Amino acid sequence: MTGILRADLDVGLLTNVRMGAEIATGLAVLTGRRLSMPFEQAISPAPRSSISESKQGRPATLLDLLELPVEIVHTDEWALHAGERTDAVNWEPVGAAVCVLDPDADLDNPQLLDFANGRTRFVTPPVSDMAVVEMQGRLLSFYSYFFYGRPEALRQLHAVLRGVRPRRPYVALGARIASGLSLFNAIHLRRSDLTIGIPAYGKVTPEDLAANLGSILPADELLVICSEVDGRDELFDPIRQRFPQLAFANDLILNDHGNEFFSLPRHEDNALGLVTQELASRAVGFVGTIGSTFTAIIQRNRLLRDPNQRFLFTADFTPDGPTYHHGEFLDIADGAYSWNRINYAMSPDVLAWFREWPEAT
Incomplete structure (x- = not known):
């Protein structure tokens, strides 16, 4: 055996x-x-x-x-x-x-x-x-x-x-919701990144996030926000001011497509996250949260569909060291792999889960 x-x-x-x-x-x-x-x-x-x-x-x-x-x-x-x-x-x-x-x-x-x-x-x-x-x-x-x-x-x-x-029913629902929206961009934003007491995080405000997003995504296109936070939270006010066409993934899945979601074999928070990832993977543009494994899977999904996809992030929550410009961490050093060239100022074991890499293809 x-x-x-x-x-x-x-x-x-x-x-x-x-x-x-x-x-x-x-x-x-x-x-x-x-x-x-x-x-x-x-x-x-x-x-x-x-x-x-x-x-x-x-x-x-x-x-x-x-x-x-x-x-x-x-x-x-x-x-x-x-x-x-x-x-x-x-x-x-x-x-x-x-x-x-x-x-x-x-x-x-x-x-x-x-x-x-x-x-x-x-x-x-x-x-x-x-x-x-x-x-x-x-x-x-x-x-x-x-x-x-x-x-x-x-x-x-x-x-x-x-x-x-993911099993087919969850993929199919995410794809249907994305298809119904036609062209849209998406971001993944964690509220905890703006509220917990990590020094590097404390330098980033909701206004900073909105400004960064404004430099990356067209303001006249639909923006879908993937977040654990209720869409009425004031955290999103600066983004609303820049992006008048705003939708929240939780609302799209749980309300607009609630009958379909609650008919899935499983319809708890992890299933919601899975459908959200499938939805965001089909956006025209996507900007994620550095340090989030949830973001990382979305970026990997997108990379596997298009090897030219860029890895874009809402803000630089990392210690001083890398160069962050218009949502992207730029190559600043030599090396055979992207983690060598970006040169994050953190322990190499942290980089095992801190983000996904172009080498995933």
Whole structure:
């Protein structure tokens, strides 16, 4: 019988859970194992729900919302393997590690060192003769920043990982809503970025955000705001002054298309987030929040549709160092990879989840 690779669900919301599932799927494929996760476990709810409790229905699990392109071990079968010999592997924090596909790779190769971006821990897909390989801890990283290999091997792996994708009903609803809007632009804005006490965040005001958006997006076109905040919040007043045609993703999904949304197999906050990402992925222009994995999935979706898509952000919430201009972090240094050239002034392990990268294609 084929061996099993076991991994936990991430403790975050759907996007973080998806990232961990992508890494686990990659490791399962690379080691020729079936994938086991606590598929029966519900994904954490949003801390501030946009949906009344009476309408949320049953909490969503990973397999309720996402397809996985790998043979999986369901919960009832996993229970039969409780006494199997297990090889425990712990790479935490996984963002500080580089998974090198070729076990014979030259670790002094300049391109590999550029990829590592200051990371010094190199691992390879776990090889074991035990029935179960258990990946311990969080697997929180974008695959674009984690797996390193020859170009053809990476292309094949990335093609498989693109199979970790939303189930069709959620994609279809997001696409229908986008089609009904015709041409529109979208932004993702987190209120917490403007209210919590992080010094770098405190330098950015709602007025700054509105000014930045005004330099990036046409003011006479419909702007759809994706946010956990009620559209009446004063946070959006400066944006309203610049963009008279304004709509909120939550209103479009929960009100204008409420019957369709609440007819989905799951219709809680993670399902809402999934439909929102599909909607924003189809905008003409999109500007996201740096440091948000939610934004990152939208930007990846758009990149996979159009490799020329630019990664645009509402503001620079990062420590001093990179050059932010008209929504974009510009290349200011040398290196084989975009993270080398942008040169964020932060620990390399943080960049594993801080944003998605053009290398995701």
